[in-house]
Amino acid sequence: MTIHPLFPSLRRSTTHWRTICATLAAAALVVAAPADARKPRRHAHQVVTAPLPASVMHALRRADVPLSSVSVVVERIGDRTPIVALNAQTPMLPASTMKLVTTYAGLSILGPDYRWRTSAYADGDVDRNGVLHGNLYIQGTGDPKLVPEELIDLVDKIRQAGITGVDGALVLDKRFFDPSTRDLPPFDDDAEAPYNVGPDPLLYAFKSLSFTLTPSPDGNVAVEVIPALAQLQIDNTLHASAGACVGVDTALTPSVTPQPNGTVEALFSGEYPLRCGPRTINLAVLDHTAFFAGGFLALWRSVGGTLNGTTHEGAVPAGARLLAVHRGPVLADVVRDINKFSNNVMARNLFLTIGAVADKPPGTPAKSVDVIERFLRTQALSMPELTLANGSGLSRAEHISANSLADLLQNANASPVAQVFVASLPVAGVDGTMRNRLRTEPVLGNAHIKTGTLNDVRAIAGYVAAANGESYVVVSFINDRHAAGARAAHDALLEWVYRGLR
Template identity: 85%
Template sequence: MTIVSPSTSPRRRTVFALSSFRLFGHRSGSDRSGPSASSNPSTASARSGWRRPPARGGRARWQAACVLVAAAALAFAAPADARKLRRHAHTPVALQLPASVTRALKRADVPLSSISVVVERIGDPTPLVALNAQTPMLPASTMKLVTTYAGLSVLGPDYRWRTSAYADGNLDPDGTLHGNLYIQGTGDPKLVPEELIDLVDKIRRAGITAIDGELVLDKRFFDPSTRDLPPFDDDAEAPYNVGPDPLLYAFKSLSFTLTPSPDGNVAIDVIPALAQLQIDNSLRASAGPCVGVDAALTPSVTPHRNGTVDALFSGDYPLRCGPRTINLAVLDHTAFFAGGFLALWRSAGGTFNGTTHEGPVPVGARLLAVHRGPVLTDIVRDINKFSNNVMARNLFLTIGAVVNKPPATPAKSRAVIERFLHTQALDMPELALENGSGLSREEHISAKSLADLLQHANASPVAQAFVASLPVAGVDGTMRNRLRSEPVFGNAHIKTGTLNDVRAIAGYVAADNGQSYVVVSFINDRHAAAARAAHDALLEWVYRGLR
């Protein structure tokens, strides 16, 4: 079990790993042996959300005050509201948003009807703040919390994807394979050059140095319907628009780094190398201010019938701009993986003169090598820290393929995740999952449901891996440039989310009063982009103990 705890210094953050035990099937806050428990009764009562009444006869006055507040509320309530208040008169009245938050919302021209907020103490699911808490909202990338928590729990923190190589035909003593080489993928989200070279080396150690046949890619682990999906928006070459694939390589994106030099040349480096990629560099380093550089940074990419791809850079590149990097998603997954694999194969001394196509590994093909990717804990960290959409989408489909057998489909994954949530008493009738990344206008969840999930995750066996995967305020990931000069610096693990008209935060805050809190807030409004200050103010307020 893991709880987020305040640091002794405002510029440090600590995650305490306590005993690990299973609370599946129970809401984490309903078991007082959970993260809010304490051997000190006064501490335990404070952490559970119950405040000890005043001493020396103050209990009667405290109870009388509660009755008067409830009676006054009933007197002014509509009949339906009165019945609701009577039913919950024993529960504490939720706090209102502080003035710092409401002022920031007003400056951004965001009405309270467009924001939902839930704040709870760790271990107690009774909201201290609840505004539009049950309203289904677009969560943007905070939906990754549902996918990653389900993935860690269903697959296990040590789950590893496998990418395998098979061969048929005969192998000559000189290392020539007279047959096909097959690469079978299972959706490894982080099959980058540093990982794929391991498979290349293992194939070489199996005795193969030349392939006198075809390169065949087996991509049956995901259903064909999951591929070649339309981009989320008009920026089709943006890396965040890359779709899932069983043989996802380097996020199907190229990083071009341009470096001007005083002699008038502009060096261009590209990662990863693709065998079919040819760079046509017509850039000139120029004098003057760093303006109008966008045209020089954006290449014209042209695929040819023979399989080669030209990337043309042209124009003036101001020397004062210094090195710049642009990331572009180009080609389809099959061409991108094949080009990346063959570039590594040839750089290792291997030869290949055949063609590439998709197809199944035939019965009887012999296994040559297996590359096992990073453990799921590391993958989840990358997904949540850096809000990687394509990695989240590959994980989402993997959950369905592993539990419900391949080929993966979104429907299989939805069924597995919803069943898992149900077994943990995390029923979310408003939950709508499309691809598990939040890059969607169809995915919805309420702030209360996500807060319940955060409570449950914090008391689960995978708590440490899950909490550690969230960006730390002012320190790393998508929170590295936020709240750096505020006391909450280093004391909040917060997943962020942004889309056009959507801004979201969800995670844990270790407050300066010794309490730890769950915080969830969604803003769905055309002015959401201007409301970041409101979310920052909310986190600062929670860190100050809601004072």
């Protein structure tokens, strides 16, 4: 299967037409796979490869990044003889390009139409007023996109089953993932950053609150929060002030504190310059159990539901009856979100799901690693240096070589899931993590590229449909203390490939 651009003459006319055609090109795939797409690779020591172009070398020098810190592979789709291979077999930190391994394996093992299920059960009797005299159980299987718009479906179905109140406990069944996968230390010191949220069988709204602050000329500052949590109370003493938009960090970041009565207070205080306009901050707060319970109860009460008991974790008993099932979005849509926006917690939930489904619950990283490695072997993808930890790339323990990732991209492009997989990647200058890159360059709309960024790491991996009608696999890792300044080198590499390696 080969990706290719549409309407190249239109794409070169005006910015308007280039943007339209870029969007069309992002979805265009030719279904005929090259006959040699799975042939063994000819390694770099067996062929003479082209040097990196002058534009890339110049950008690396400006960033003070030596070639010893760079790994690059460029190949034509369907031909595993590298055109460029630099340090191609060296194990590197891939950052979020490791999501390509997880999402390709997930699509292939589970299928693009796989859907997670979140189920509600009950024990006890329901009286004529719709009150359940027993417990309400919610059982999760790791749905990565259980957001308010999805969870309300389960709430509505519980009510349709005849229950309007619960005179018992809300019990959360989270056995689908092993308890050892919870409460892991954050990747860095920013523990409240959404990218540090860990996986959970009842992951709700990415376990993150989105606060939007909007100042008004009367001196008030409105604070809105998504999603609603039953236990969350906002204490807002912000005042809109005159002057330049400076020093708003304190006002933007609330102090979130659990209270003795079980509520959680988000305190906003200080001056908020009117000129700053609306601002949004995202924070990961509470643990998964408290966050899900608060979110579910907020939705349950919003439709008139009541709960008289406590909330805790526990298993659905054998005699409980099934009330309702919410089926999440298909995996193809979830993979699109994971790759377009580099969502770490969604990738981690998918990673654990692979092991739990292909082996058996509870899911563990070890099970997922074993299942994914077995899948790669069935595809004749030998990756002796591959190290998987959580499948998201948010790790200093995950490694892969440019050779191996290029092999995976070749294999994926010749696979039954090629169209879904390629379409999930950010498109240069158009969307996802590539939306603000290369917007004024001819490669706009003609590169499907997964990006990756950590401190000391920059990475790109994906496909380029070149102006000469050829399509290429491109992988590059930079592992260096100056990597943050080397984005221009990766952009220059993509431009060079698009121009037909000229």
